[in-house]
Amino acid sequence: MLNPVWIKTFATVAAAHSFTDAGRQLGLSQSSVSDHVRRLEQHVGRRLFVRDTHTLTMTADGEALLAHARLILDAIARAESQFNAPRLQGRVRLGTSDDLALGPLPNVLAAFRNSHPDVELEITIGMTGKLYELMDAGALDLMIGKRREGDRRGSPLFRGKLEWLARPGTVADLRQPLPLILVPEPSVTRAIVLDTLAKAGMRWQIVCTSSSHSGCIAAARGGLGITVRAQYLSGRGLSPLVNGDSLPALPEVEFISLRAGRLSRPAETLLQLLQKSDLRGSWLDE
Known part of the structure; x- marks a missing residue:
């Protein structure tokens, strides 16, 4: 396993272009910096730097390892940030x-x-x-x-278009008041539905009122009447009316x-x- 201490020392040397400057940044002696790099080279089996008395040059293998080193150090920093931060209470x-x-x-x-x-x-x-x-x-x-x-x-x-829903296969008798299953006031959906029907000049009758949308769905599945749901939200067991196109289109919410x-x-x-x-x-x- 790559030692993260060696990795950090290696990346610091690569950025500083100097063992001495890297040691100063890390608070290590130059001999410790050299030891970390040497151990890392032994571990990967590749030479990472070419150095003489005046210059320090990274090898091709060193450049390849540096790309991985940055990812490793970033991941360590993110993990430390998450677990060192005070827990929310x-x-x-x-x-x-x-x-x-x-x-x-x-x-x-x-x-x-x-x-x-x-x-x-x-x-x-x-x-x-x-x-x-x-x-x-x-x-x-x-x-x-x-x-x-x-x-x-x-x-x-997000936005979703309201749609008329009922038990599968339901055909609305447009000669009769539309049997509605709705939640009570105050309700955004109820207000939209009744306003839409009123503007279209259609008659309706509230046949069932439920304190929740799930209750409206259950009543509609039982065949009590027609309810309204926004597209994409759960209305399991319900389908659009067979003649739904004959009803006034409902807006998006x-x-x-x-x-x-x-x-x-x-x-x-x-x-x-x-x-x-x-x-x-x-x-x-x-």
Whole structure:
């Protein structure tokens, strides 16, 4: 195994073009520097420097080894930085809509937990409208969910077109009020759906209300009516209506991350992870 001490000495000599200057930088005697280089040459079985009383020249093998040495030293520095840094401690209050909780969010939380096991996660799952209320009341540090109409706060994560979904094979009877399965107010999705139907002059009837999107999915799978989900999010067991083209097209919704005014280090770290994760939409084409 290559001794990292020898590697560091070798790289320092290569940069300084001098055993004496390298020893000064490393706090070693010139004889110690020479010993490290000699041992490294013996270990790799190659001569790394050509030296005389006035010059020091790196051999072709030395140049090849130097490229590897830089990678090795960079990797060691990164590892030391990670494990020498103080471990994050504290609590993060995260609010999320349940459609995201059923989607890519668990992988992000698992990665955060693995890296920062001493941080307590307090997760609130609810309707986006309720999460906005909690954010405004100072009860959450971070929130991820749909962008509320007219609210420009937050950083975009991804966009998804809303679609009409029901039990496979469902044909909507357009002569009757559209049987809807929706979450209660305040809900970004509910407001969009009802506004779209009203503008299209269509009648509807709320046949089932659930406090969660997963409850709406279960009711729709049971054949109670029609629900709405953003594309790409889990709607297992549901399909677009057979005559869905006869219904008014639903718009896209934007999913965002929203932060409190002041964040702790753990909360800031989780926010950075969320913004670099699959929630940015890299999973959409899978």
